[in-house]
Amino acid sequence: MSDTKKVVLAYSGGLDTSVILKWLEEEHDCEVVTFTADIGQGEEVEPARAKAEAMGVKEIYIEDLREEFVRDYVYPMFRANAIYEGEYLLGTSIARPLIAKRLVEIAQETGAYAISHGATGKGNDQIRFELGAYALMPDVKVIAPWREWDLLSREKLMTYAAKHGIPVDYAKAGKKSPYSMDANLLHISYEGGMLEDPWAEANDEEMWRWTRSPEQAPDQATYIELGFEKGDVVSIDGAAMTPAQVLTYLNKVGGENGIGRDDIVENRYVGMKSRGCYETPGGTILLKAHRAMESLTMDRELMHLKDELMPRYAQMIYNGYWWAPERTAMQALIDASQENVNGIVRLKLYKGNVMVAGRQSVSDSLFDENIATFEDDAGAYDQKDADGFIKLNALRLRIAANRRG
Secondary structure, three states, X not given: OOOXXXXXXXXXXXHHHHHHHHHHHHHHOOEEEEEEEEXXXXXXXXXXHXXXXXXXXXXXXEEEOHHHHHHHHHHHHHHOOOOEOOOEOOOXXXXXXXXXXXXXXXHHHHXXXXXXXXXXXXXXXXXXXXXXXXXXXXXXXXXXXXXXXXXOOHHHXXXXXXXXXXXXXXXXXXXXXXXXXXXXXXXXXXXXXXXHOOOOOXXXXXXXXXXXXXXXXXXXXXXXXXXXXXXXXXXXXXXXXXXXXXXXXXHHHHHHOOOOEEEEEEEOOOOOXXXXXXXXXXXXXXXXXXXXXXXXXXXXXXXXXXHHHHHHHHHHHHHOOOOOHHHHHHHHHHHHHOOOOOEEEEEEEEXXXXXXXXXXXXXXXXXXXXXXXXXXXXXXXXXOHHHHHHHHHHHHHHHHHHHHO
């Protein structure tokens, strides 16, 4: 631990983190280092620099992490076809390990003894940030203001900002948004407001930012071809793309076709249920395409094993255990399973639907037309073999039936 009292703050420049910055200086008598990450949230991050400078911050980190986010976090997760509780594509969850990693790396670079975040004491993000931080820097101190202070309303935050001369956009800050939103290159989420009633339909078209409603999507279908190498999309319609470019493009074309909206009641790790709406157009397309590519190229038992492990893998990510040994061990198995997941998937996008229109793999397909055909297979498969196969597999069932008399 350094003698210099520094704290690295995950900083957006908004009302909450601006208040936190000043509160840390006042309550913890420390120098604050700010860290602002661009992970594709669709907002300019550079204004955070000016806001931090106006508050006297000397060490300011502004970083474009979009490629790292998709390459090292989103893509590995999609190799597993991870879905939490059958619906949630883990858009918020998968961003937290990267932010936690950079927080502790910056703490080590600057000699800071602590990190801080703006997650509340009711949600999952506090757990994800802190489990990640402790896994990577065991002795780091974590300061979570929402678990310490009494500024538990927007009005109290505004009063504190005014009292301490904190430069925030008062016109914007004074207008309460009906929803709490989180965005990155994989998704955007909405919670709060009318969504707190699980019976209320999420039909507010002004809420949805990335996608058209299926009713307003084009009447003509869109076809795209995704090229896979070892389970990852590396090209679209024959054009090579980086991971972030792939997801950016799929978000655009998916959103235009009304793809990726979801309305979920999920179980938070802290114990409560919460209702949220999500837009994940690119991720929805990726999942469909990846499963189609695996169906052609992956061994049956390996695929089934991976599918059995997937819910546990998804739960680990949701609960914040990205850096845990069980997740890294499972990732090694998942990555090894992708060695032959190579080829092209053709998709048809139409009014909220993603349909597989074709799949091919010149080098790694396990689909043998000579065996699968319903026509004469010229002896490639001896149908008489099925007789013994069925009888052997029925043996235990027949024994049990005889015992029952």
